[in-house]
Amino acid sequence: MAVDKKKLKVVNNKTHSIDGQGLMQGRSYYTDDLAEQNSLVIKILRSPHAFAHIKSIDVSEAQKLNGVALVLTYKDVPHVSFSRAGQGYPEPSPHDKFILDEYVRYVGDEVAMVAAVDERVAEEALKLIKVEYEVLEPVLDFETAYENKSIIHPEDGIKEMFPIGFEPKKNVAAAYEMEVGDVEKELAKSDVIVDETFYSQAQAHAMLETHSSNARLDAHNRLVIYSSTQTPFHMRRIMATTLGLPVSKIRFIKPRVGGGFGGKQAFHGEMFCALTTLRTGKPSKLVYTREEVFGASYTRHPMRIRMRIGAMKDGRINAIDCRSLSDTGAYGEHSLTVFMIVGSKVLPLYNKVDAVKFGGQVVYTNHVPAGAYRGYGAIQGNYALEATIDILAEKLGMDPKVLREKNSMKEKETSPIFEIMGEGTKGTAMIMESCKLPYCIKRGAELIGWEKNWPRVKVSDTKVRGYGMAIAMQGSGIPFMDMGSCSIKLNDGGSYNVTVGATDIGQGSDTLIAQIVAEELQTSVDNILIYSSDTDLTPFDCGAYASSTTYISGNAAWKAAIKMRERLIKEAAEYLSEKPENVEFDGKIFTSKDKQVSLYDLSVQFLYNKNLHQVSITESYYGHVSPPPFMAAYAEVEVDLETGEYEVLNYVTVTDCGTTINPMLARGQVEGGIVQGLGMACFEDVKYDKKGNLLSNNFLGYHIPTHKEIHKLTSEFADSYEPTGPFGAKSVGEIGIDTPPAVICNAIYNATGVRVHNLPITPEKILKGLKELKK
Amino acid sequence: MLVTFYLNNTQVSYDVRPDEYLSHTLRSHGIKSVKVGCNESTCGSCTLLVDDKPVMSCSVLTASIEGKHVTTVEGIQEEAAKIAYHFAEEGADQCGFCNAGYALVVYALKREIKNPTEEQIIDYIVGNLCRCSGLQSQLNAIKAYLKEE
Numbered sequence: 001m002a003v004d005k006k007k008l009k010v011v012n013n014k015t016h017s018i019d020g021q022g023l024m025q026g027r028s029y030y031t032d033d034l035a036e037q038n039s040l041v042i043k044i045l046r047s048p049h050a051f052a053h054i055k056s057i058d059v060s061e062a063q064k065l066n067g068v069a070l071v072l073t074y075k076d077v078p079h080v081s082f083s084r085a086g087q088g089y090p091e092p093s094p095h096d097k098f099i100l101d102e103y104v105r106y107v108g109d110e111v112a113m114v115a116a117v118d119e120r121v122a123e124e125a126l127k128l129i130k131v132e133y134e135v136l137e138p139v140l141d142f143e144t145a146y147e148n149k150s151i152i153h154p155e156d157g158i159k160e161m162f163p164i165g166f167e168p169k170k171n172v173a174a175a176y177e178m179e180v181g182d183v184e185k186e187l188a189k190s191d192v193i194v195d196e197t198f199y200s201q202a203q204a205h206a207m208l209e210t211h212s213s214n215a216r217l218d219a220h221n222r223l224v225i226y227s228s229t230q231t232p233f234h235m236r237r238i239m240a241t242t243l244g245l246p247v248s249k250i251r252f253i254k255p256r257v258g259g260g261f262g263g264k265q266a267f268h269g270e271m272f273c274a275l276t277t278l279r280t281g282k283p284s285k286l287v288y289t290r291e292e293v294f295g296a297s298y299t300r301h302p303m304r305i306r307m308r309i310g311a312m313k314d315g316r317i318n319a320i321d322c323r324s325l326s327d328t329g330a331y332g333e334h335s336l337t338v339f340m341i342v343g344s345k346v347l348p349l350y351n352k353v354d355a356v357k358f359g360g361q362v363v364y365t366n367h368v369p370a371g372a373y374r375g376y377g378a379i380q381g382n383y384a385l386e387a388t389i390d391i392l393a394e395k396l397g398m399d400p401k402v403l404r405e406k407n408s409m410k411e412k413e414t415s416p417i418f419e420i421m422g423e424g425t426k427g428t429a430m431i432m433e434s435c436k437l438p439y440c441i442k443r444g445a446e447l448i449g450w451e452k453n454w455p456r457v458k459v460s461d462t463k464v465r466g467y468g469m470a471i472a473m474q475g476s477g478i479p480f481m482d483m484g485s486c487s488i489k490l491n492d493g494g495s496y497n498v499t500v501g502a503t504d505i506g507q508g509s510d511t512l513i514a515q516i517v518a519e520e521l522q523t524s525v526d527n528i529l530i531y532s533s534d535t536d537l538t539p540f541d542c543g544a545y546a547s548s549t550t551y552i553s554g555n556a557a558w559k560a561a562i563k564m565r566e567r568l569i570k571e572a573a574e575y576l577s578e579k580p581e582n583v584e585f586d587g588k589i590f591t592s593k594d595k596q597v598s599l600y601d602l603s604v605q606f607l608y609n610k611n612l613h614q615v616s617i618t619e620s621y622y623g624h625v626s627p628p629p630f631m632a633a634y635a636e637v638e639v640d641l642e643t644g645e646y647e648v649l650n651y652v653t654v655t656d657c658g659t660t661i662n663p664m665l666a667r668g669q670v671e672g673g674i675v676q677g678l679g680m681a682c683f684e685d686v687k688y689d690k691k692g693n694l695l696s697n698n699f700l701g702y703h704i705p706t707h708k709e710i711h712k713l714t715s716e717f718a719d720s721y722e723p724t725g726p727f728g729a730k731s732v733g734e735i736g737i738d739t740p741p742a743v744i745c746n747a748i749y750n751a752t753g754v755r756v757h758n759l760p761i762t763p764e765k766i767l768k769g770l771k772e773l774k775k
Numbered sequence: 776m777l778v779t780f781y782l783n784n785t786q787v788s789y790d791v792r793p794d795e796y797l798s799h800t801l802r803s804h805g806i807k808s809v810k811v812g813c814n815e816s817t818c819g820s821c822t823l824l825v826d827d828k829p830v831m832s833c834s835v836l837t838a839s840i841e842g843k844h845v846t847t848v849e850g851i852q853e854e855a856a857k858i859a860y861h862f863a864e865e866g867a868d869q870c871g872f873c874n875a876g877y878a879l880v881v882y883a884l885k886r887e888i889k890n891p892t893e894e895q896i897i898d899y900i901v902g903n904l905c906r907c908s909g910l911q912s913q914l915n916a917i918k919a920y921l922k923e924e
């Protein structure tokens with residue numbers, strides 16, 4: 001049922017985020033703000049070695065220290081392998097982690113846990129733990145991990161939940177292969193072949209709120225955990241299984257989360273809080289230090305991607321072959337699924353090929369584990385593909401924009417990849433019901449002045465402006481796997497309680513779900529009392545990942561609101577002794593011919609006077625497709641040819657995310673994503689020393705974009721309507737991050753002739769390239 | 776040791792350790808608006824005003840503020856609401872973790888520099904990191920607030 005966007009009053013209209021003011025005013029709303037005042041403070045003893053076996057561990061001195069309540073080593077915790085990935089059931093990630101283990105696999109891996117009356121005592125106690133390590137030879141170069149003589153997971157008891165290519169004895173966490181048509185044959189037929197290899201780094205999430213959790217027992221002796229998580233319902237399930245508790249004994253509450261970007265999909269301190277509170281009966285809390293966030297949580301998967309593309313002289317792309325190698329670090333969280341996205345949410349962009357092939361391995365190394373991070377493989381794949389497309393265009397003597405226009409996805413088209421590749425499993429066939437990519441490309445070119453400026457404009461003898469572009473797609477949730485739900489309850493006075501499992505992590509889902517319900521029930525957002533993500537009080541939701549919230553949870557909310565509206569009309573009809581089809585409702589008054597009743601009166605009657613009952617509705621939704629948002633992005637970059645330094649003067653994007661439920665928040669998602677992507681493209685770099693120690697473990701060593709580096713962002717949206725989305729919406733949370741590495745790479749090349757094949761694109765690399773060109 | 780200072784114009788005395796930092800003291804006394812994003816003076820989320828100057832409270836020893844005036848966002852609620860309005864207008868608010876710190880630094884900027892240039896604004900706020908927003912929207916919101924009479 002297509003909705004006329006012009007008639008919308010709340011959705012697609014400017015609406016302030018419902019909690020912005022309270023947060024600016026400093027209300028206690030985040031996980032650690034809500035810890036019990038007398039919580040035991042938990043600290044973790046972390047490995048100083050990249051790979052070692054614990055020969056002996058003596059905690060007796062630590063236990064004796066005054067104020068220490070609990071010390072745990074691998075000997076004291078359940079020996080049940082699990083995955084911290086925070087995914088649905090069964091997880092597509094290997095169960096290769098124990099809460100504590102006798103092996104440590106990266107510098108920062110957990111050795112032991114201390115809970116004490118305060119931080120000082122806990123830290124003192126850590127120093128008293130005596131550990132004897134047998135130091136093992138680490139694997140620190142992912143290109144040498146496969147069948148390395150150092151086996152990172154030699155232990156028993158680890159497993160895959162279904163076949164994912166898990167071969168721990170070969171250091172392989174997951175592997176995948178697929179082919180449509182015959183790529184070698186098509187390449188052989190092509191007039192032009194390009195063959196390029198790109199490397200991308202282990203970007204850090206660097207969300208400002210560090211990973212935090214705390215626990216207490218309630219009056220019913222149930223474990224209540226506050227956690228800065230993106231996936232409270234998955235947490236509850238995984239914790240119950242791993243600790244051997246009934247699900248009914250655990251309640252997870254997600255308060256306000258200070259940024260997640262995928263990093264908070266996973267378990268960080270929750271198991272330790274649970275164990276401490278269960279064993280001592282006392283409340284406990286664990287707040288990661290900034291150094292722990294950098295060095296002991298997650299990064300993006302570093303990758304090597306080789307792209308081979310074959311095309312005919314007229315610019316028709318025949319075949320794409322994408323071989324990838326991904327570094328999952330010490331544990332295999334999200335190893336397969338991130339890897340598959342490199343293919344499945346990137347390669348369909350060029351859907352007119354006769355053959356396409358994707359595959360490779362995800363290997364273990366002794367680095368900080370990699371996990372979910374906004375973009376989730378698509379940004380790595382996009383960098384390799386979209387830089388290679390520019391190289392191909394040059395070989396063909398074509399404008400890369402024209403090459404893209406000729407070969408890219410259009411509305412009502414499809415790609416066989418959708419059916420073959422899903423998230424760890426088979427995919428789902430779908431047709432692009434909404435795809436305004438051609439418009440996005442055209443409009444973006446106008447905004448950057450492509451015709452006039454591409455490829456470069458000379459500013460002076462030493463300064464050149466280069467222009468680059470790329471296109472991108474993502475998805476909207478995982479079909480037949482991600483489910484969201486929503487309950488609506490009518491209050492006396494006519495306000496509505498809306499409870500959703502959907503996890504607001506700063507992206508604004510509470511606001512946009514309130515908008516969706518308000519629109520359908522013809523009321524205002526402040527009449528919607530939304531409460532989200534509490535496993536006791538709200539209905540289920542898979543959580544905030546895979547760009548699912550607007551589409552999946554938004555659809556659930558819309559469905560519930562539609563049902564509530566029908567229900568209210570039925571109730572009013574009964575009250576007025578009329579037929580429902582004769583009753584009209586304008587959000588406040590029910591009218592039937594000459595009879596009327598207000599929602600206010602009706603709601604009060606039901607609770608106090610007549611036909612007493614509670615009116616409430618619960619609905620859920622899962623996707624049958626995962627409609628991709630699309631984007632075209634362009635940049636204007638000014639390079640100093642003497643120093644290699646450059647500035648991104650303007651970054652233009654035109655996005656098709658269907659209807660923007662909240663235009664300001666959608667822009668915030670796009671621009672926030674772009675800025676993170678620019679960080680990855682330009683300077684964010686994770687550095688290790690030769691022994692596997694992380695050097696970039698604070699904001700001085702790991703620079704994220706600031707107001708100094710970000711100049712102009714020009715962000716527009718295409719007029720688009722996705723028929724399966726709530727009020728025509730698709731997702732917008734991840735797409736913004738995908739393009740900057742390729743766009744900057746292409747712009748720098750156009751300015752200087754230097755093609756940088758490994759991220760970040762630093763002045764040093766540009767200068768080195770310039771020197772080589774001069775030779 | 777006992778330290779006496781003015782917290783949002785009210786005199787308070789807290790018993791603290793000599794090596795304790797202000798962000799810690801305030802949070803442990805229930806003032807949770809002080810956010811700690813790094814605890815090593817590199818992110819700005821713990822920004823407070825000491826005698827009207829923005830400081831990163833995770834690196835200010837509580838012992839050093841004897842007799843001084845400390846302003847947390849609780850002390851500038853109305854101004855914070857105005858800044859929040861402009862953030863919302865520009866779509867600059869997301870997770871909000873950086874926001875209380877921003878409110879204080881932007882408020883201090885307005886009092887300290889009349890009609891600042893864009894460069895002055897950026898120099899003043901650059902220590903306040905935000906990982907969520909596109910930053911440009913924040914800057915626009917800040918400019919709009921600074922223009923307010």
Ligand code: FES
Pocket residue numbers: 810811812813814815816817818819820821822831832833834
């Ligand atoms: S917490 Fe003080 S600057 Fe980051």
Ligand code: FES
Pocket residue numbers: 208258259506868869870871872873874904905906907908
């Ligand atoms: S809004 Fe999240 S850090 Fe600024």
